Amino acid sequence: MAAINSLRHLSSSTNDTKKNLERLSSGMKINSAADSPAELMISEQMRTQISGLNQAVKNSETSISMVQTAEGVLSEFSSMLISMRQLALHAANDGAADEKMLQADQLEVEELLSTMDRIAVSTQFGTKVLFDGSNAVDGVAVGDGLTFYSASPVTQQAPTKQGYSVDIEQVAARAEVNAGRRMSLEEIEKGASFVLKENNRVMEMDTNEERNLKKNIQQLLGNFRRSPETFSRENTEARLADLIARSLQKKADESGLSVIIAINENGMLTVKHKHYG
Known part of the structure; x- marks a missing residue:
């Protein structure tokens, strides 16, 4: 009986010694769920958060390195543009510049432009080319009569790999x-x-305030009054309507409106948008 008690105490001491050695070797109080299930769960959650934060820091460092690479290239571009401006000012000096000097300036400008193009297509961060335009927003349209129009950096991606379906x-x-x-x-x-x-574009026109238009209207009206047999009412009204429509079209173009203004087959003024939609 005494031997069994001694064995039990020895086993307990051995287990305690193992736990203490495990804690000493790892430097952590909790090494397994047996030490404290609740505290282990909290510890694992905190370790997960720490791992995520460490990765976020690494991502930020990578992004900073990419921006620094791009900044160096832009700085070089700036120096080249300044050099080209100096060459342009030098070539503008008609008093001292001769044909050979102008040709030399032009060759140097072309060489700088070629260098800028070469840098733009070869500057990479890892395998990502930074200045060749491949990072621009793009898209495709699949189907008869469908064309990809445009997108912007804030355009949302399609919810599935198949993209958006279009029902016409x-x-x-x-x-x-x-x-x-x-x-x-x-x-x-x-x-x-x-x-x-x-x-947001507005076009306004008053026939009495348009000097040339008013003059032409008065001329047509005068012809009608002097000789209604030659210049009939119907013909005069049609010519006046066409004159006003052309003046409206000119005014709309100047105001940036995408419309077509004309007289239809029934002799009435019609306004039609240039684009479908």
């Missing part, structure tokens, strides 16, 4: 607005005001 339910058409009736001679003589708005 009707043929694309252009926005169009037609006048309800023709403009009469009396209305044109009094003057007409037009306002066209497209997004």
Whole structure:
């Protein structure tokens, strides 16, 4: 019986010694779930967070290195651009520059441009080329009649590898607005005001305030009054409407509106957008 008790105490002492040696060798209080399950869980969570933070630091260091590489190239580009500007100013000195000097300046500029192109296509960070345009936003369209138009860095990616599906339910058409009736001679003589708005662009025109237009209108009206047999009302109204439509089109182009203004087959003013949508 005494021998069994001695063996039990020896085993307990041995286990305690093993735990102490394990803690001493690892430098940690908790080495297994048997030491403290709750504390081990907290410890593992903290170790996971530490590992993630360490990787984030490494990622930041890698990004900084890439930016520094790009910065060095841009600095070199800046020096080359300054050199080209100096060459341009030198070539602009007509008093001292002769044909050979101008040719030498031109050759040096071309060499600098060639060097910039070579640097742009060969500058890499790892296997990633930085300045060849391959990092620009791009996309593809698969299907008859579909074309990739454009994207920006904030454009969201497609939710699946197959991309976005497009269901075409009707043929694309252009926005169009037609006048309800023709403009009469009396209305044109009094003057007409037009306002066209497209997004943030606005075009305004008053026939009485457009000097050349008003002069041409008065000329056509004068012809009609002097000789209504030769210049009929219908013909005069059609010519006046066409004159106003052309003036509106010119005004719209100057204002940056993407519209087509004309007189339709019924003799009424029509405004049609240039793009389908």
